[in-house]
Amino acid sequence: MILGMILFLAAIIGIGVLIYRNTYTGVVNQGKRAEAGGNTTKAEDLYLRAIEKNGEKEDAYVSLAKLYHGRDQDDKADTLLQEAVNTYPDSTGVYRAAVEFYEDTEQTEKIAYIMSTCTNEQILTELKDYVAKIPEFSLDDDKVYDNVQELTLSSEDEGTIYYTLDGSEATTDSTEYKEPIQLNQEGETTVRAIFVNKKGIASVEVQKTYTIQFPVADAPAVSPTTGQYSEAVSVEIQVPDGYTAYYTLDGTEPSDQSIQYTGAFAVYEDTELNVVLIDGNGKKSEVTTRKYRFSS
Structure with missing residues (x-):
């Protein structure tokens, strides 16, 4: 009878172990033991099997991503985590797995990307320390x-x-x-x-x-108009607020290096006058030209 009880208990324990080994946690732990023993191929298969059992938990993703990282296969780790996030956009575990891996491997720019695409408020709240919103x-x-x-x-x-x-x-x-x-x-x-x-x-x-685009002032109003005169003329330039007038008397194009207009001035010989307005931003108006001719 005692032997029977022992065999019965052994059977129960065996069934329990078998059931556990086939649970998500059991498969992940088998993978970790395989990896610790140097059998990364078996470990990879076991982690993938665990993900098939439950794609919304983080342990298998984290372990498998780290395994890929150890093999210098970060492209596979990226693919694994990006597909997981796309497949389970409402799983905190999946996002946590991605965040943990990218933080451990100092790939914070990828954390910023996946968190910027997350629309689940619960995930954003639970992982708020990893959210960097755009300015x-x-x-x-x-x-x-x-x-x-x-x-x-x-x-x-x-x-x-x-x-x-x-x-x-x-x-x-x-x-x-x-x-x-x-x-x-x-x-x-x-x-x-x-x-x-x-x-x-x-x-x-x-x-x-x-x-x-700074506004352009109209070409400055200059008087008197072009014409022939018998005596010297007094030239006046209308300068709008915010502008300074510059002019030349030799027919060249005026600039802010030319003569600055400060008040009416006299012209008493043949002259080609060119005038421009320039505002505080350096914006120039069109040029006004006046030609004065004097008869003897």
């Missing part, structure tokens, strides 16, 4: 601005914003954002920026191009 821009890049603009970059989370203005990629070596950016150049300015959270994870880059 907010205060200006609309669909508009064309006619004057200098001040651009503010911001984030609701604690961290640092980095940006570039020369069209190059924004990285942690770029300019750190500390104060509003002055957009004071006419034409297009491309601002590229990233946000880096407390954990050192950078957001995906956001890029906006702003266009500024």
Whole structure:
């Protein structure tokens, strides 16, 4: 009878072990033992088997991704985790597996990417330390601005914003954002920026191009008009607010290096007068030309 009881208990234990070995956890642990024993091929098969049993748990993904990493097969680890995220977009375990692997292998840019594509609020909340949202821009890049603009970059989370203005990629070596950016150049300015959270994870880059076109003043009003005169004339130029007038008397094109107009001046010999208006941004108007001829 005692022998029978022993055999019965042994059978029960054996069945229990067999059942356990075929559970998700049992298969993962077999894989870990195989890997520890140097049989990575068997370990890979067991991890894949565990994933087939339950594709929403993290242990098998983490173990298999690390196995691939140890073999210098990061491309396979990437494929495994990206497919898992795409297949189970609402699984916290899958996202946690990807985040853990990429953090351990210092591939934080990939954490930023997968978290930026996540739409599950529960996952975003549970893994909030790994979320690096793109910085907010205060200006609309669909508009064309006619004057200098001040651009503010911001984030609701604690961290640092980095940006570039020369069209190059924004990285942690770029300019750190500390104060509003002055957009004071006419034409297009491309601002590229990233946000880096407390954990050192950078957001995906956001890029906006702003266009500024300063208004062009009409050609300046100059009196008197072109003509032939018998005596010296007093020349006056109408200068709108925000502009400075410059002129030449030798027929050349005027610039901000030419004579600055400060008030009426006399012309008493044959002269070709050219006048231009220039604003504070260096924007030039069309040139007004007057030709004065004097009879003896």
